[in-house]
Amino acid sequence: MASIFMSRRLPDIAIKMLEKEHDLEIYEGDAPPSKEEIIAGVKGKDALICLLTDPIDKEVIDASPSLKIIANYAVGYDNIDVEYATKKGIVVTNTPGVLTETVADLTWALMLSIARRICEGDEFMRQGKFKGWAPLLMLGGDIHGKTLGIIGAGRIGRAVARRAIGFNMRVIYYSRHRNEEIEKECNAKYVGFDELLRQADFISLHVPLTKETYHMIGWEELNKMKRTAYLINTARGKCVDEEALYRALKEGIIAGAALDVFENEPHVHDGLKKLKNVVITPHIGSASLETRTKMAEMVAENVLAALKGERAPNCVNCEIYES
Numbered sequence: 001m002a003s004i005f006m007s008r009r010l011p012d013i014a015i016k017m018l019e020k021e022h023d024l025e026i027y028e029g030d031a032p033p034s035k036e037e038i039i040a041g042v043k044g045k046d047a048l049i050c051l052l053t054d055p056i057d058k059e060v061i062d063a064s065p066s067l068k069i070i071a072n073y074a075v076g077y078d079n080i081d082v083e084y085a086t087k088k089g090i091v092v093t094n095t096p097g098v099l100t101e102t103v104a105d106l107t108w109a110l111m112l113s114i115a116r117r118i119c120e121g122d123e124f125m126r127q128g129k130f131k132g133w134a135p136l137l138m139l140g141g142d143i144h145g146k147t148l149g150i151i152g153a154g155r156i157g158r159a160v161a162r163r164a165i166g167f168n169m170r171v172i173y174y175s176r177h178r179n180e181e182i183e184k185e186c187n188a189k190y191v192g193f194d195e196l197l198r199q200a201d202f203i204s205l206h207v208p209l210t211k212e213t214y215h216m217i218g219w220e221e222l223n224k225m226k227r228t229a230y231l232i233n234t235a236r237g238k239c240v241d242e243e244a245l246y247r248a249l250k251e252g253i254i255a256g257a258a259l260d261v262f263e264n265e266p267h268v269h270d271g272l273k274k275l276k277n278v279v280i281t282p283h284i285g286s287a288s289l290e291t292r293t294k295m296a297e298m299v300a301e302n303v304l305a306a307l308k309g310e311r312a313p314n315c316v317n318c319e320i321y322e323s
């Protein structure tokens with residue numbers, strides 16, 4: 001029997017699967033545990049199950065010499081010092097694939113909301129301001145027939161692009177590599193980063209947060225976009241320079257932004273919150289009951305495999321098995 005620390009209560013399925021075979025300690029707070037609390041929880045454990053809100057750095061990793069696996073309850077794992085974990089022979093796992101379609105759905109919900117002013121309209125109605133149909137009331141931008149620019153043609157980027165077919169959109173994409181699937185599935189055209197910025201009516205970010213993608217959308221990039229364009233971010237907040245985005249939205253450099261992720265979560269730029277041409281959601285990309293359940297199952301499968309000395313199915317540093 002091994003010991004596991006879970007930094008927040010996950011859906012029951014994971015708890016049942018893990019408790020059947022191992023000792024499980026769960027952090028029961030509603031808010032993310034502090035670093036001290038994570039370190040105290042990890043101490044002496046064989047496995048750590050963590051969230052994207054938990055910074056898993058050297059200090060946390062060193063808190064338990066018997067640590068074998070760090071299983072993130074997310075597909076993004078920029079919160080973990082993977083290089084250091086790898087050096088120590090600790091496997092890091094994530095939850096790819098099971099959340100792809102759910103995040104793509106939310107991305108589209110954001111796209112539709114910002115272009116057609118859904119949240120603004122909802123607020124207007126609740127405030128009793130609706131005086132009847134009017135020719136110039138809440139005019140937004142069309143979605144059908146426009147150009148969708150996907151940045152990062154991975155699992156989620158492609159799923160977002162696929163949905164564009166039904167809206168009769170033209171799809172262009174930028175990624176470090178050409179991607180045959182996105183080209184076949186949606187007739188997407190591979191373009192340079194600059195070309196994408198200049199041509200797209202909707203730009204949707206789907207890259208992981210890395211040194212290269214940090215602030216990949218800043219003042220300069222925003223100024224290359226069409227003044228009628230919208231930026232959608234369901235990737236990571238730090239991929240966008242939030243201060244520059246605020247200025248661009250305020251000064252009409254772009255038409256609007258819809259954001260599920262923020263540069264310094266849970267803090268949201270105070271200026272952004274006051275703008276009407278912004279839609280914001282609380283990092284709920286994968287938040288459907290079905291998907292969060294599948295993610296929990298995946299996390300448990302990874303931990304159970306690693307604790308048995310088997311290869312964790314969703315390792316992100318699988319090279320540890322080669323040495």
Ligand code: NAP
Nearest residue numbers: 076152153154155156175176177207208212234235285286
């Ligand atoms: P993925 O399949 O790995 O796709 C990411 C793609 O980004 C890769 O295919 C890669 O393609 C491209 N990329 C990487 N670095 C790049 C760079 N410097 N410039 C341009 N493209 C780059 O990952 P995914 O499953 O689609 O998830 C993507 C991200 O979404 C996650 O990392 C996570 O941060 C975020 N996410 C957010 C939520 C939410 O709740 N809002 C939920 C799930 C995921 P190339 O090799 O061709 O560059």
Ligand code: GLV
Nearest residue numbers: 073074075076286
């Ligand atoms: C959520 O943001 C994830 O990376 O799964």
Ligand code: GLV
Nearest residue numbers: 132133134135137
């Ligand atoms: C609007 O409701 C219309 O009938 O055009």
